[in-house]
Amino acid sequence: MIDRIDRKLLDLLQRGGPRPAAELGEAVGLSASACHRRIRALEAAGIITGYTARLAPERIGLGLDVFVDISLTSQSEEALTAFESAVKSFDEILECQLLSGASDYRLRVAARNVADFDRLHRHCLSRLPGVAAMHSAFALRTIKAFEGYPVPAGEA
Amino acid sequence: MIDRIDRKLLDLLQRGGPRPAAELGEAVGLSASACHRRIRALEAAGIITGYTARLAPERIGLGLDVFVDISLTSQSEEALTAFESAVKSFDEILECQLLSGASDYRLRVAARNVADFDRLHRHCLSRLPGVAAMHSAFALRTIKAFEGYPVPAGEA
DNA sequence: AACAGTGCGCGAGGTGCTTGCATATCGTCG
DNA sequence: CGACGATATGCAAGCACCTCGCGCACTGTT
Numbered sequence: 001m002i003d004r005i006d007r008k009l010l011d012l013l014q015r016g017g018p019r020p021a022a023e024l025g026e027a028v029g030l031s032a033s034a035c036h037r038r039i040r041a042l043e044a045a046g047i048i049t050g051y052t053a054r055l056a057p058e059r060i061g062l063g064l065d066v067f068v069d070i071s072l073t074s075q076s077e078e079a080l081t082a083f084e085s086a087v088k089s090f091d092e093i094l095e096c097q098l099l100s101g102a103s104d105y106r107l108r109v110a111a112r113n114v115a116d117f118d119r120l121h122r123h124c125l126s127r128l129p130g131v132a133a134m135h136s137a138f139a140l141r142t143i144k145a146f147e148g149y150p151v152p153a154g155e156a
Numbered sequence: 157m158i159d160r161i162d163r164k165l166l167d168l169l170q171r172g173g174p175r176p177a178a179e180l181g182e183a184v185g186l187s188a189s190a191c192h193r194r195i196r197a198l199e200a201a202g203i204i205t206g207y208t209a210r211l212a213p214e215r216i217g218l219g220l221d222v223f224v225d226i227s228l229t230s231q232s233e234e235a236l237t238a239f240e241s242a243v244k245s246f247d248e249i250l251e252c253q254l255l256s257g258a259s260d261y262r263l264r265v266a267a268r269n270v271a272d273f274d275r276l277h278r279h280c281l282s283r284l285p286g287v288a289a290m291h292s293a294f295a296l297r298t299i300k301a302f303e304g305y306p307v308p309a310g311e312a
Numbered sequence: 313a314a315c316a317g318t319g320c321g322c323g324a325g326g327t328g329c330t331t332g333c334a335t336a337t338c339g340t341c342g
Numbered sequence: 343c344g345a346c347g348a349t350a351t352g353c354a355a356g357c358a359c360c361t362c363g364c365g366c367a368c369t370g371t372t
Contacts, residue, residue, distance in 0.1 A: 032321095032360085033320085033361080038319095052171065052303075052304065053204045054206050054207070055205065057305055060307050087299055091306040094305065096298075097297065098297045099295060101293050105299070140254045141253065144243055144244055144263075149266055152218070152268060177328075178328075186352095192329070193351090
């Protein structure tokens with residue numbers, strides 16, 4: 001059961017709060033050891049899946065964020081599987097989800113600039129199998145970047 | 157200048173590689189101290205912006221991932237600003253971007269289930285100012301979750 | 313009222329981070 | 343062609359932090 005302290009811990013950890021457990025404990029009103037124990041429990045419960053570095057995409061030259069909506073020519077099991085494994089094989093495709101509605105896939109890719117997106121378009125997107133239609137939308141500006149999920153009260 | 161070792165480090169760190177710098181160093185062929193120094197340099201350069209815990213949304217009861225496309229009634233500066241600050245004020249709105257095309261915003265929200273999305277719809281989305289049209293698409297399945305950017309050679 | 317069960321703080325021991333120093337490597341300039 | 347300067351590395355010591363066992367407080371149960 002997740003209580004108020006766990007929620008605050010998860011919130012801090014998702015937002016890149018202080019690493020030393022002593023400071024985390026101080027922030028939530030716990031000793032370092034108790035705080036650390038709770039974090040380990042959250043990890044063991046599979047709630048915290050890992051710790052990752054967050055990068056500034058523009059600092060590594062990835063200034064362009066593009067959503068690509070794709071519909072397939074066939075909805076057969078084989079077509080879906082082939083498409084999905086091709087998607088997974090390209091590092092430039094950051095994420096991909098199957099959406100409700102017109103049985104579309106939506107993926108997100110990162111490119112250095114428009115010319116680089118053209119390269120991606122030819123090198124990756126055009127090689128995805130079974131594509132009937134493709135529509136790209138460029139992100140002009142990020143109003144809110146992902147910084148973690150809100151943690152609802154009392155779960156798990 | 158980012159060389160091959162930095163790229164490998166960034167790749168490992170984005171994917172939640174081993175925390176001890178000694179193991180990281182072994183993975184890239186460096187001693188622990190040299191490896192640690194490079195990481196600090198990447199942080200100082202603003203390439204690594206922080207370290208965050210990654211959570212399993214379904215483990216905290218957030219089983220539903222929804223994209224919401226929104227167009228506004230007015231494109232005036234005030235309308236955009238009002239809309240964007242309202243977006244930022246809701247924790248349930250995970251991300252938001254302004255897209256090219258029909259001057260649409262796209263946001264992503266997480267909900268516990270369909271009923272909870274209805275609550276979000278009434279509690280958050282309906283309170284966003286200046287909305288002309290809204291269209292939601294549910295993520296049926298995640299083929300590829302975000303696990304970090306590919307790091308192009310020789311940047312910064 | 314006594315008793316498990318849970319979760320806390322404290323403290324010792326071990327691990328990993330952090331930094332100074334000497335050295336190797338590479339590019340540059342005399 | 344040789345020497346110098348800059349950069350990056352490895353090593354080792356000092357230190358901060360994590361980790362875990364222990365005893366205690368609190369809660370709910372019988």
